[in-house]
Amino acid sequence: MRRLPELALVWTDMTAVNPLGSVVSQSHLKTGYHAYQKIKGEDALPHSGLIKDVCPDAPPDVAQASFRYGDIFSPMFMGNLVHPPTALLRRKHVGRAGGLEETFAWAGEDYEFFWRLCREGWGALVEAPSMLYRVEAEDQMTNPARHWCLARGYLLALQRRLEQDRSRITLPLQVIRRQMAEAYGWVAEGALLAGDGHRAAGYFLKSLLLNPAQKRALTLLPFSLVPQRLFRLARRLKQRLSGRLPLGYVWLCDTPLDAWLVDTRGEFTRAFQQLPGHVFRAL
Numbered sequence: 001m002r003r004l005p006e007l008a009l010v011w012t013d014m015t016a017v018n019p020l021g022s023v024v025s026q027s028h029l030k031t032g033y034h035a036y037q038k039i040k041g042e043d044a045l046p047h048s049g050l051i052k053d054v055c056p057d058a059p060p061d062v063a064q065a066s067f068r069y070g071d072i073f074s075p076m077f078m079g080n081l082v083h084p085p086t087a088l089l090r091r092k093h094v095g096r097a098g099g100l101e102e103t104f105a106w107a108g109e110d111y112e113f114f115w116r117l118c119r120e121g122w123g124a125l126v127e128a129p130s131m132l133y134r135v136e137a138e139d140q141m142t143n144p145a146r147h148w149c150l151a152r153g154y155l156l157a158l159q160r161r162l163e164q165d166r167s168r169i170t171l172p173l174q175v176i177r178r179q180m181a182e183a184y185g186w187v188a189e190g191a192l193l194a195g196d197g198h199r200a201a202g203y204f205l206k207s208l209l210l211n212p213a214q215k216r217a218l219t220l221l222p223f224s225l226v227p228q229r230l231f232r233l234a235r236r237l238k239q240r241l242s243g244r245l246p247l248g249y250v251w252l253c254d255t256p257l258d259a260w261l262v263d264t265r266g267e268f269t270r271a272f273q274q275l276p277g278h279v280f281r282a283l
Contacts, residue, residue: 001090003054007069008093008121009114012086012130019137028133029125035079041068044075045125062128069124074170076118077158078179080111086130093120108153115157119165148190155183181211188217192224192231200224 001007016028030036045068052063072081097116104112158180161169169176188203201224207217223231 010088010124011082012126014133015129016135038078045070065128067126072123073118076115082114084110096120112157151186151190177210181207197224
């Protein structure tokens, strides 16, 4: 960072391992962070170099690695690009950006913070792993309530940046609208999974107004308008047909006292199997 004073933060790649410790992916950053799949690396980080050119004393296995850097403020609109455990920050830029925002606690506070930090300086990605990252195991991120919090935090971050820094976001309007539609859709799905169909319907409609060509949102919107027991039934039927529930039965309720079972080998299941493929995948 001393060689490149315009940098506000630097982060690295990571190696993914499974719960047994076996390597799944040597370079997992661009797989684990979906924003990389929406942008071109050379557009977000147009400048590049080799680690050995700025750190002559780097270990041999790192010295040959490349790094890319640039102004990532606009690309961060597509989602987080920075892996927090590997990030190195410059103090003066943190002082100007401010600390973590408590409003985003448990709702993507690191993403919102890094985005504000990128407003103060450039970012750089070292294309070499510096840590092991466990995948293929349940964690706090798989909790539906956590999923909804993250979705709402992401939407709020987008809304704030559009309100405060719209002139600095250089993305085409169509891209901005599509990303906002995706954010509303994410919140809608979180609300639907949390059992709040009324709120889910409102967010689905906002999403579709921005981007009507969303097959998934169009598919899930009707389920937000029906009793949640029917939605849970549809999801459990999908799980049964996918082999994730015991053979022959689907739970329709969440409590054992009023739960009742349906024989999924009957006519109802055969009719369910005739649903269009995109409906089945969306559940």
